[in-house]
Amino acid sequence: MNQRSRIVIVGGGIGGLPLATRLGNTLGRSGLAHITLIDKSATHIWKPMLHTIAAGTRDVQQQQVIYLAHARDHGFDYQPGEMEGLDRDARVIRLAELRSPSGEVVIGPRTVEYDVLILALGSQANDFGTPGVLEHCHFIDSQAQAEVFNEALRTRIFQSVVTNSPLRVSIVGAGATGVELAAELSHLLEVAASYGDPGIHSRLNLTLYESAPRVLAAFPPAVSESSEAQLRHIGFTVRTGTRVTAAEPDGLRLGDGSMQQADLTVWAAGVKAPDFLGKLDGIAANRSNQISVRPTLQALDDDTIFALGDCSTLTLTGNERPLAPTAQVATQQAQFLAKHLPGWLAGGSLPDFAFHDFGALVSLSDYNAFGTLGQFGFFRGGFIKGRFAQLSHAMLYRQHQQALHGFGKATLLWTAERINGLVRPKIRLN
Known part of the structure; x- marks a missing residue:
């Protein structure tokens, strides 16, 4: 060179x-x-x-x-x-x-x-050529796509509040994106309930579709089982072993020929x-x-x-x-x-x-987090959950910030985030 x-x-x-x-x-x-x-x-x-x-x-x-x-x-x-x-x-x-x-x-x-x-x-995400997916489903692969979905979500929430109607959300793909998004939507509506509509969370009707036999198929079985149990505890429907054959303007067509209605559909399947x-x-x-x-x-x-x-x-x-x-x-x-x-x-x-495999972690918003420790570091191969797993997941982002900005600036950014969290709304309201 x-x-x-x-x-x-x-x-x-x-x-x-x-x-x-x-x-x-x-x-x-x-x-x-x-x-x-x-x-x-x-x-x-x-x-x-x-x-x-x-x-x-x-x-x-x-x-x-x-x-x-x-x-x-x-x-x-x-x-x-x-x-x-x-x-x-x-x-x-x-x-x-x-x-x-x-x-x-x-x-x-x-x-x-x-x-x-x-x-x-x-x-x-990979639509695998499934008819209607590009036209009728949201993707969460970029900042622009995430913001487009958020705009559509806030519109649907407003309609649900005004008309006292269900908010039907379907997520296709129960990998980390699908599972974590599902939990985050539940947390969003729990917080939103304090802004004037105590019943908004009860109107969330969310279904998670996965073609594999279990959610988080790339994760160890202990993480999958714990995460699915948490999602069901929140009140979600989890349909594993279910193939989506088409997306339509008002919902999803499944492999058995049935039609499942949805107001919002997110495609998070495949890579x-x-x-x-x-x-x-x-x-x-x-x-x-x-x-x-x-x-x-x-x-x-x-x-x-x-x-x-x-x-x-x-x-x-x-x-x-x-x-x-x-x-x-x-x-x-x-x-x-x-x-x-x-x-x-x-x-x-x-x-x-x-x-070097340092393990796998998934965070289900404020509800819980689950993970396994890899073959390097302390407690090799161990299963973790709760606050320790949530802290471990949060530290991944802090390490990313430190790699970009250095320790000093990353610490200042974390401090500013904590201060803003005390004075600003917990969710996006505008």
């Missing part, structure tokens, strides 16, 4: 933004490389928090990171844009035209040159990377559009292209299945590249990535 390599990171999520921050602080500020982060949004939200933004139980303005300001403070550049293609011979990526919310073209299609390309585009990744110039990908990478996180056919997190697939030696698309994997892969890329750019070699 030349003295000032052009490193382009596409995707400012759980993996991409911390990686840009670390590389900007080291290579960018020292002039050894030029770091560019590209994301179609202007702001970053920790993805495991999106369900709280969707429910309106967290202040989105307080939790988001503005890319432009963060880039200025950490030695890298930010460009708004959405990748749509790649020319490996010319080493350029193609960005789609950028439009305003009103549909006006702000910036036309353009290209960005790179010496090293790092794809960190995350994932989205796939952005569609264009499955069609890139000479880059191998699986059926879910995830880039196949070597243990060094390099693409199979190109040493200058890396992929990490949910948009990549890697089966480690000795394992039968690829690494799961989780925040834990994306975080560790970003840390791996931040540590080893500088040496590789200077002519050294890359070691193989090693994943």
